[in-house]
Amino acid sequence: xxxxxxxxxNVQAVMCFPTASVEYKNSVIGNFYSVxxxxxxxxxx
Numbered sequence: 001x002x003x004x005x006x007x008x009x010n011v012q013a014v015m016c017f018p019t020a021s022v023e024y025k026n027s028v029i030g031n032f033y034s035v036x037x038x039x040x041x042x043x044x045x
Contacts, residue, residue: 007037 006016 007034
């Protein structure tokens with residue numbers, strides 16, 4: 001089952017990306033992607 005994980009950095013930015021499972025979110029790729037999204041969002045706004 002695929003879930004949609006959303007990260008809200010501020011009012012202007014809501015970043016959503018699919019996660020296959022909790023294991024994916026805890027994986028290295030999942031963590032790297034999350035950090036990359038937060039990093040980009042923080043520098044865009």
